[in-house]
Structures are given as structure tokens and as C-alpha cells.
Amino acid sequence: MTTLLLLLVLVFIQAFALEIFRTFYIYKKSSYQVQQSEKEPLDRRERISRSERLFLLDGTVHLMYRDRQLPENESALIYDTNDNLIWQGDPDELPESYLKWPPVRYINTYSLRTYRAIYPDSRRSIVVPLLNGREIESLWRYEISGGYFVGFDKDGNRIGYCGSSGFVQEKSQTKPLEQPENFIAWMPIKGGGPVILWASKNSLYQINFRNQTIELLSQLPDKKISRIQLNGWMTLAPGSELYVDNEKYRPLIVCTIEENSVFVILRDPAETIRIDLPEESKVRLSHVTATKEKIYMRAFDSSMFPPKEITKNQKALMKWYQEVRKKPIENYEQLYEVDSAGNLTLLNQFEWTSDPRQTTSPENDSMEKFRKTLTKASPPFYDLFNRYIFRLFVRSLYDTNRDIFELFRIFIQYAPSYNPFSYILSLLMAGFVFFHAWPRRKSMAGLIGWIVFAALFNIVGLLVYLALNYTPTVQCHNCNKRRGLNTAQCPHCGAELPVAAPELNIITGT
Amino acid sequence: MSETILETKGLTKYFSNKAALENFDLQIPRGCICGFVGRNGAGKTTAIKLMLGLLKPTAGSSEMLGCDSMSLTPKIRQRIGYVTEGHRLFRRMTIAGLESFQKPFYDNQWDYKFFAEMIDYFELSKKQKIKHLSNGQRAQVSLALALAPHPELLIMDDPTMGLDPAIRRQFLQGMIRLIMQQGRTVLFSSHILSDVERVSNQIVVIDKGRLRAHCSIERFRESIKKVKLSFAKTVPAHIDIEGLLNCRIADNELELILVGTPQEKITRWAASAGAENYEIVPMNLEDQFIEFTEPKKRGKLFQWENN
Amino acid sequence: MRFLALFKKELREAVPWLILATLLLLAISWFMIHMKAYDQSRWHYNAISNGKVIDTYMIFRTDIMLESAVLMFFTSIGLGLSVGIRHFWVPDFTRTWQFLIHRSATRSLILSAKLTAAATVLLCLSIAWLLLAGYAHISERVIVPPESGIVGLGIFYAYLGFIVYLGTALCALTTARWYTTRMFGLFFVFIMFMIILSPTNFTFVFFLTVFFLAVLIIQIYETFLQKEF
Helix, strand or coil: CHHHHHHHHHHHHHHHHHHHHHHHHHHHHCCCCCCHHHHCCCCHHHHHHHCEEEECCCCCEEEEEECCCCCHHHCEEEECCCCCEEEEECCCCCCCCCCCCCCCCCCCHHHHHHHHCCCHHHCCEEEEEEEECCEEEEEEEEECCCCEEEEEECCCCEEEEEECCEEECCHHHCCCCCCCCEEEEEECCCCCCCEEEEECCCEEEEEECCCCEEEEEEECCCCCCCEEEEECCCCCCCCCCCCCCCCCECCEEEEEEECCEEEEEECCCCEEEEEECCCCCCCCEEEEEEECCCEEEEEEEECCCCCHHHCCCHHHHHHHHHHHCCCCEEEEEEEEEECCCCCEEEEEEEEEEECCCCCCCHHHHHHHHHHHHHHHHCCHHHHHHHHHHHHHHHHHHHHHCHHHHHHHHHHHHCCCCCCHHHHHHHHHHHHHHHHHHHHHCCCHHHHHHHHHHHHHHHHHHHHHHHHHCCCCEEECCCCCCEEECCCCCCCCCCCCCCCCCCCCCCEEEC | CCCEEEEEEEEEEEECCEEEEEEEEEEEECCCEEEEEECCCCCHHHHHHHHCCCCCCCEEEEEECCEEHHHCCHHHHHCEEEECCCCCCCCCCEHHHHHHHHHHHHCCCCCHHHHHHHHHHCCCCCCCEHHHCCHHHHHHHHHHHHHCCCCCEEEEECCCCCCCHHHHHHHHHHHHHHHHHHCCEEEEEECCHHHHHHHCCEEEEEECCEEEEEEEHHHHHHHEEEEEEEECCCCCCCCCCCCEEEEEEECCEEEEEEECCCHHHHHHHHHHHCEEEEEEECCCHHHHHHHHHCCCCCCCCCCCCCC | CHHHHHHHHHHHHHHHHHHHHHHHHHHHHHHHHHHHHHHHCCCCHHHHCCCEECCHHHHEECCCCHHHHHHHHHHHHHHHHHHHHHHHHHHHHHCCHHHHHCCCCCHHHHHHHHHHHHHHHHHHHHHHHHHHHHHHHHCCCCCCCCCHHHHHHHHHHHHHHHHHHHHHHHHHHCCCCCCCCCCHHHHHHHHHHHHHCCCCCHHHHHHHHHHHHHHHHHHHHHHHHHCCC
16 A cells, blocks of 8 residues: 555656646747748648538539638638639628538537536436426436436426336336437427437437427447437527528438448438448548438548557557658548438549648657656656556546546656666665665565565655664674664574673562 | 462563663562562553553563463453553543443453442542543542452552652552452552552562562662761772672762672671771662662762762 | 443544534535525526527536535545544543553454444434435425435445544554654545546445455554554
8 A cells, every 4th residue: 555655646746747847837938839821821732621621412522711810701711622712701601502411419428427426516417397488397307226217396296207118107117218328408499398319328219308208219239329410300490509401401310330330310201221331441430411302421531540450559559640640641521422221322522631740849849858857767667557557547537527637637648758767776776675674684585575676666665665664773782783673583693682781780589 | 379470581672772671581479569660761661561462572571360461361351450650541431431331341350349439438429520530539540440350460550640648648558458458469660669668568670671679678678788988098999899889989988889788798898998987877768779770870960969 | 241332432432523523414404405405496498498409507407415415525524534533543642542452352352343433423424314315305395306326425425434534543553653654544545535536437436445445444453453552
């Protein structure tokens, strides 16, 4: 326990030093770098990289660039692929009917896990209100332990339960509703809500609390729904966020189930389509939209994305990134038409090249130098501890508690530098421990153990040793060498502790 | 009566690198009333705690009632009464509360009537809380708690510390009465030699962690003598009498403190040294103890101290 | 009988702190529950209007006993700390260890009595918490009663209070120097809190606390049995 705690103390001290250096040296030194576009005319490659690709119904691609230097109503510049400026104006009033794609909108996993938080202040429950004007009609709370909603009226009386089997009066009649991985709630424009789209690991439900109905939209027993996108599925008021004109677009939900597979649920008419990209396909990001006539899919890929075979090997991945960042980036975007069977027909492909990413900055270089200096005294064993235990813990915080992750982020940036000075220091520690422990030894095994411990744990090892092994020494009356008081016999000559001085007068007898 | 109830062999205790007790050998027979005396920091409390297993010895061993002190079983502890130094008791308890706390540890040994009588004798009320008692009253309660189960061996660590003379006398009288009635073995440490003399039949002197004396009071008293010699001319430069502890010179007079020196040797030496006459000056136990334990090269504490 | 005598004595010493903690918890929590019940009945009308997506934060709501649970968290820690100090630090100051240790009971029995008394005290606190939860269930002002998870968490906090007690005990019993490892018992407990309050997997957290508890109990027993008084 002592060792673990001292290691952590060392981590804290070194990481805070790093952060202090960053705060008071780096930020002070760096100045605001004026953006390229403010100084010189934007070059073509840069403009194309920053443009949004807009697709027409026939697959033609236009590029919309937003120039922030211009007034808002003139900021949108639309070019064709031959670099001709074909339109300029307000980005909210585009001239053509470009295809509208659903946003990737979902609750992040951090929020979803708050209902399991251990610390109460972080803990939340899902509670859906039914309002009658401004008054509460009922509240429906999701019970994580049972996997169902429980309804309460305004007087606190239970009014029913909602599980995967629907709305019932008795708890015994409910079937569990799996925990949500994703959901979104809305009030339909004609009222009759709230409505929740509830995406669990394998299933997708639509729950209407006003009408007390639950509809299973999709169930994929052997597939995990990793992401959902909605386009026009919710009947929202014009002008509100996520509004889609249902006169032009069919309501749809896109569920991403694997890297190269999506599952699309459509209405008007109702149908479901599974789209699988070929295994060897390199495209990564997919969006699907559906007009009244056709279904479209767009896909994007870039040379910035690593090959699948090296993504699991951290070292290979880092090396690959270092290499690829030195080169210009090749990108392409494709537009497909999708038929009812999920087959894809390529309508258009647009390719462009971006400038290489800057791999390092002067600030990063300074930080790296400081970090290497700071970590020279890092104990060798600590390097292993940090890599295999501490870092795993801190990374796990990213998914579960962002606030505390931010606190620990500075430690994850701290990494020992594995240099000879650290090992020399370890040897010195081991030497000190040897000379300190030699007169105090109880057994050779114990002595060797402590020497190895100090060598592995460096300064921490020495502190732990001193804290746990402080034994005073006295001079042995027999051999005159220093000996510890933790044993009755002298470790050098075996003599017992000193006897009474003979010259004292002692009175005995009755 | 000759059975050894308490025995230590080479008992040694170091605190840091300083010896609090060194090579302490002691045998206390059953039925003995033994006074433990020594200067401040001599090692009395350390010795008692080692015997009771409250401290771990650096070397040596200790046995009480035939059991090693480091592994005293509950049954053995039941037979040993202990009055702690300073009479530290649970302050928030009443005397009655303390009694009900102590009783279960003594099976059927606890003598309710005896305890009540002792509390009566000391003019205390069972409803009184410990924190409201004076030092002396606490000492009395401690004694009552220690004696009520009729232990075979009673160990008291400076039981009269902080008590005024009146309370001390009352405490000792009570103690004497009870000890005489019960015939217990008692070991108690004290700074007050008159108390030791009054109560004990054996004395153990500890000085700087070492055993200096373990004998009867009479033998101790006989062994240490103060001899005053007068010389016509000068006092001899070299004094080599056997058992010399200390000597003081004032004009033509020589004062010797001797331990264990037979009478005839004193006479012979006086004659050989050319003393005109000599006399053995009576000393009380306290003076004898002070002389016996005084360091040879001690500096003056006060200006008016003689060499 | 011996154990009972020791247990009663230790419990008697801890009871004043329990009474203080319970009164604090019940009084303040009663008030907080009533305030929260008022909040429960209020929903921002505009956020639930037709034709709009409902903001996530309107759906994720805190429990009626949220503030009480936070209070329970800190009360348990405070109680564990106070009882630990009472049981292990105060005898150092009042020098009553010798009186306690020298009796016909083994050291492990004496220590077990202390730990059992502390566990009892924290159990009583968790009973007070359950009573509070019961009140929140039956109160007419509360629309949505507390969820079982948060009620369970309150009991878990009482258990954490016991671990704080053990950390305090270890600090008191260790003979290390102040500037070395004397306070590591409490620091160890602090590290445990840092780790367990972050993740959301309760099973993992529970087994982790069991591990910390085991380490502390073993160290305490070892230290107490070897300690010199």
C-alpha cells in the first residue's frame, strides 16, 4: 500500500509540474497565430478543403465555402468542380435544392451513464413529463433496476408501467425495456406527445406517452446499433432545429450497425433496407437520405484514416500516423443511389487533396523537452505502472466521468522518458539501501529483497524502505561494528546485546 | 512461599538507540511485597510494562505466573491486578459503570461486596463520574477495581503519584490492611521511599535501566553506610576502601558512602589511613537511596549544592 | 460476556456522535425533501412545447433524495472519522490503553469489539436513511418517490463511512513518524474514494471497496496485535 501511494504521489508531483510549466511558460510565450486567410488570398487547395460538399439530385457536386470575413448574407460562396463561382449569398437561402442529410445527433454515452453514477450529485434519472398546459398531468420515470417506466400522477399515485410489451397497469405484466444506448425525445407538431425514440443495444422503439403506445421499429438480435440518425422522422415545427420538409423527404432513421453496414427504416411507404458496403471498401462515414423518388447514400474516405489491419496495434498505428502526416492528404466523397434491396449505384465521386497536418509546434517541442527533463528521475518500475495500470484507469474515465477525466488529463499526458539517468539513480538508491540495511539485516533474503525493491522503485523505493525500516543502530560490544536493534543477536558476530557493567555495586540477598 | 511468581532473564529494552532497560534479571517469590524504586527515567515503568506484555523486549524474556509475558493468556491476566500509572480510567463512566465493565472479565471472581466496601471505605459514591473525581479518588477507585477480583499478583505503577500526604496515607493504610488480610504478592513502584519502607518487605532498585539492588529492606539498610572520619592533618589523597560509592572532603573531615563494606574493613582502613576517629552516621532509606543512585560525576544543579 | 462488555463500552463512546449525525441527517434532509418536492412539480413549459425536440437536460432529472444523499455521503464520512478518533486517538491522549489492554481478553477480541461497535453505529445511520426514504415514499407532497438505486446508495455510503473509520484507526495505531507514513491509512481511503466515485459499474466498485476493506482490516489487526502501549 505504501509503495502504491508513494508512486501516485510521485505521479501527481511530476504531472503538476508539467501543467505549471504549460500554464506559466507555454501560454505566456505563444501568441495568437493569425489565420492564413486573414493575411493572404486563400489558395485553391485550402478553399476546397474547407468547403462543404453539396449534392444535387442528379449527383452533381458543388462546393460551398463560408468566408467569415464577409457579411453573413454574402458569406456563402458556391463553386463548381471547375472552380467557377456560381453563386454567392446567404447560407440559409441556397439557390438549388441540394440534398439534405440527417445530422449525427445522439446523446453521448457519458450522459446516458449518469443514471448509474455512484456519487449522487452526478446521478440522474430519465423522467418524462406529461403536461396539461402548464400543469403536470403525470411523470414517467425509467427504473434502471427493473428496466421499465413507472408512471405517477400529480398526487404521487402509480398509474401504470411501460415496458417492451407496452403500457400495463400491473408491474407483473411488464417486460423489461433494455437500457438506452441512445434516445431522442420530441413533441410532435400536432401534439399528442412526448414521443421518445428509444435505441437499446439491439432494438429500436418508439414510445408515445400521451397515447400510451410503444412500437418496435427494429430488432437486430446479433447486431449492436452504434449510432442513429433521423431525417424527417419527427414532425417538427418549421424553423425549429432538425426540421425537415416531409413534402420533399421521406421520414427515415439510419442505424449504423457495423463499420460498413447501415440499417435504414423508412416511412411513406414503410420499408427497411440494409446497406452493406463491400469488405474491401475503404469508406468510413455514411449518410443516407430519401426523397419521395429515390434513396441516396454518401460516403467519405481519406488517406488520414489508417488501414484496418493496423488499428489494433498501438505502436504500428503511431508510426503510421507519423509517416502519413508528412504527406498531402488524399480525400474523396461518393454519392450513391440505393435501391430497395440495398444495392448501390455510384452517381458521382469527388476527389481533392489537403495540405499535410502540422505534426508539432514550438510549444509542443518545449513541452516535450521539459517532460523529458522532469521524468529523468522516474523510477523504472513506475514506467510500467503508468503504462499498464494508471493510464487504463484514466482513459476509462473518458467514457464515464468527463469532469474527473479533465482533472486527470494532465497525468495521461505525462509519460516517463526511459533514459539512462533514471537507471543510474536506481542503482544509487540500491547502493544506499545496501549500506543502510547491511548492519540491520535479519536475513539475506530480506536484504536482497529491499535492494531489488529500491532498484525498481528508485526514489519511491528508498522512501518506502526508510519509512518501514527505520531501526536505530548501536555499536556491538563484541566486534565493535554497528548493529541494528531489531534482532537480539549481532548480525556480524552473533553476540547478544550488552551485559551489565561489572563495576556497578549490586546488592542482593534477604 | 518460595515459588517464583515473576521472573525476568536478561530483559532489555531499547527506545531508539537508548537503553531504557538493560539485562534485567529479577525473581519475585510468591507472597512478597516488593517495592520498585528508581530515579526519574530509571526504567521502572518500562520494566513493569515489559512484564505485563504491553511492550516488546529487545532481548531477554519475562514470565508471570509461569507464562511468557508476550503471550499472557486471558486466564493468566485474570489473576493479575494492575493499577496503571496516573490511574487512567474511562472518564465518562461512573464508578458503577466501571464496575459493570470490569466484572465480566473475572468470571466468578468478582467480589461485589468487597468492592462496595472499598468504595464505602474511601467515601465515594458509585454514581460519581470518573471525570469528576480528584487524583486521589481516582487512585482509590483504581485500587478497588484492581483488588475486587482478588488477584494473585498485584502490580501498581506509582500508585501514590500526585496524591497529597493525607490521601497518600489513607491509600497506603487501606492497601496495607488489604494486603495483610489477603496475603497477595504485590509489586509496586514508587518515588516515595517512606511508603516503600512502610509497606514492602523487599526492595528493587533500578538505576539507568540496570538492576542495582534486589534484597530485603533490612539488608539494603545494612549495606549502605555513611562513615565520617576525622584526620589530624590532611585527608589522604587516595581512597581505596572496598565498596566506595562516594566521598566528600571538608577541611580535615572525610565522609565516605560505602556499600556492602564489612565493619572490620572500615576499621582497618580508618586505621591505615590515619584517621583520628570515625563514626557511622545513621541514614534514612531515602538518603541511602539517593547516595546509592547518585552518579559519580554529576554536576551541580543549584548554586548552593556541595561537591 | 467479555465481548459484550467491551462492545457496550465502545458503543457508549460512539453513541453521542451517532445521535449528532442522525439528527443532522434527518433534520436537514426533511427540509431538503420538501424543497425538492416543490421542484418536482415545476417543468419549464417552453421546453415541452409542440413541434420541438425536447432538450436532453429536461429529461434527465435528479432524484428527490439527491441532496439528502450528498448529505448522507458526507455525514457517513464524518461519523466514521469521529468514531475512529474516539476509539483510537482519544485513548492515546487520555492514556487509557494500558487499562483497556490488560484484562482477561485477547487483543483481537478488544479490537473486534471496537470494529463491531463502529459497524453498529453506521448501521444505525443507514437505518435512519431508510426511515428518511420511507418518509419520502409516503409523503403526499412528493410526486415521484426516490428510486431504489439512490436509497441503496445511501446504505453504501454508510459502508464507506466504516472504511473511513478503518483508515482513521490505522493512522492512530501505526507507529510510523508523522512525516513518513503515519497518515497513509486516510490517504489510502482518499485514493479509494477517487477511484470509486468515477466509474458507474456498481459491481466493480463494490468489489474494489471489499478489497480496500480487506487490506485495511488486515493491516489494523496486524498493527494492533503487535503494538506496544
